[in-house]
Amino acid sequence: MFRLIHVAINEARRGMxxxxxxxxxxxxxxxxxIISTAHNEVLISKDPTAHAEILAIRRASQELGQFDLSDxxxxxxxxxxxxxxxxxxxxxxxRVHYGTTTEEVSSIGFDDSNIYRILKGEKTAEMEIMTxxxxxxxxLLKEWENKKxxxxx
Amino acid sequence: MFRLIHVAINEARRGMxxxxxxxxxxxxxxxxxIISTAHNEVLISKDPTAHAEILAIRRASQELGQFDLSDxxxxxxxxxxxxxxxxxxxxxxxRVHYGTTTEEVSSIGFDDSNIYRILKGEKTAEMEIMTxxxxxxxxLLKEWENKKxxxxx
Numbered sequence: 001m002f003r004l005i006h007v008a009i010n011e012a013r014r015g016m017x018x019x020x021x022x023x024x025x026x027x028x029x030x031x032x033x034i035i036s037t038a039h040n041e042v043l044i045s046k047d048p049t050a051h052a053e054i055l056a057i058r059r060a061s062q063e064l065g066q067f068d069l070s071d072x073x074x075x076x077x078x079x080x081x082x083x084x085x086x087x088x089x090x091x092x093x094x095r096v097h098y099g100t101t102t103e104e105v106s107s108i109g110f111d112d113s114n115i116y117r118i119l120k121g122e123k124t125a126e127m128e129i130m131t132x133x134x135x136x137x138x139x140l141l142k143e144w145e146n147k148k149x150x151x152x153x
Numbered sequence: 154m155f156r157l158i159h160v161a162i163n164e165a166r167r168g169m170x171x172x173x174x175x176x177x178x179x180x181x182x183x184x185x186x187i188i189s190t191a192h193n194e195v196l197i198s199k200d201p202t203a204h205a206e207i208l209a210i211r212r213a214s215q216e217l218g219q220f221d222l223s224d225x226x227x228x229x230x231x232x233x234x235x236x237x238x239x240x241x242x243x244x245x246x247x248r249v250h251y252g253t254t255t256e257e258v259s260s261i262g263f264d265d266s267n268i269y270r271i272l273k274g275e276k277t278a279e280m281e282i283m284t285x286x287x288x289x290x291x292x293l294l295k296e297w298e299n300k301k302x303x304x305x306x
Contacts, residue, residue, distance in 0.1 A: 090202065132252060141257060153196060
């Protein structure tokens with residue numbers, strides 16, 4: 001276990017030193033074996049979703065050929081942001097090991113408190129959320145319900 | 154605006170009919186021009202993060218060559234899940250237009266209520282979250298703080 005978080009730490013350090021993004025790394029493990037490693041690549045890839053945990057999940061799912069990672073655990077150098085924690089849920093990962101806390105990460109400039117406010121449904125100056133064409137979109141959900149060959153996931 | 158949500162609806166329908174994933178589509182727009190379109194590809198890509206909004210953000214950031222999409226708006230057929238809403242925040246998208254609600258999406262089997270519970274810090278049977286090697290991970294944050302050529306984002 002200690003070995004595994006240090007793989008994530010080394011990954012984070014390498015990414016930071018190469019200016020790929022912030023100081024964050026993650027490792028996904030199955031039965032004690034490393035399936036994927038990743039570091040934050042937001043700067044180098046110019047992709048705002050390229051957090052370490054998202055990249056590690058994406059790579060692990062490709063490596064294992066399945067979107068269900070319920071047999072896996074994730075080691076991540078910092079407490080996952082809401083995007084990454086929700087991604088870990090969708091991947092069905094059952095165990096999360098993290099180093100530094102949200103508050104510590106916030107203190108070096110990576111603040112996700114506003115995201116938590118928006119997720120709670122609070123109105124903020126940063127984002128306007130509105131509905132449009134609900135009836136037409138509802139048709140899509142009905143089509144899914146009636147679809148004979150659908151695969152639930 | 155109505156035209157744009159219908160592009161997202163058509164995209165969702167195409168993805169569902171081709172068994173790429175659930176009935177969800179998204180479009181990212183800048184100055185009234187479509188920058189990217191996407192549909193859910195969880196099944197076809199075997200990537201649990203391949204929701205329509207995530208793919209649309211990833212494609213728009215590649216198209217524009219920047220991780221900051223603050224000049225963009227997103228049209229999505231359903232209310233974004235927590236992963237996608239947080240990704241929209243990180244992308245700095247200022248305006249979100251959606252069709253069906255979280256409750257309607259949940260009623261056809263895509264339920265994110267458990268994710269909201271985990272994001273609130275509630276203990277659940279689905280996920281165990283624990284800390285490890287905080288001090289070693291804190292060193293990473295200090296290295297970032299002291300890094301002379303860091304670029305904040």
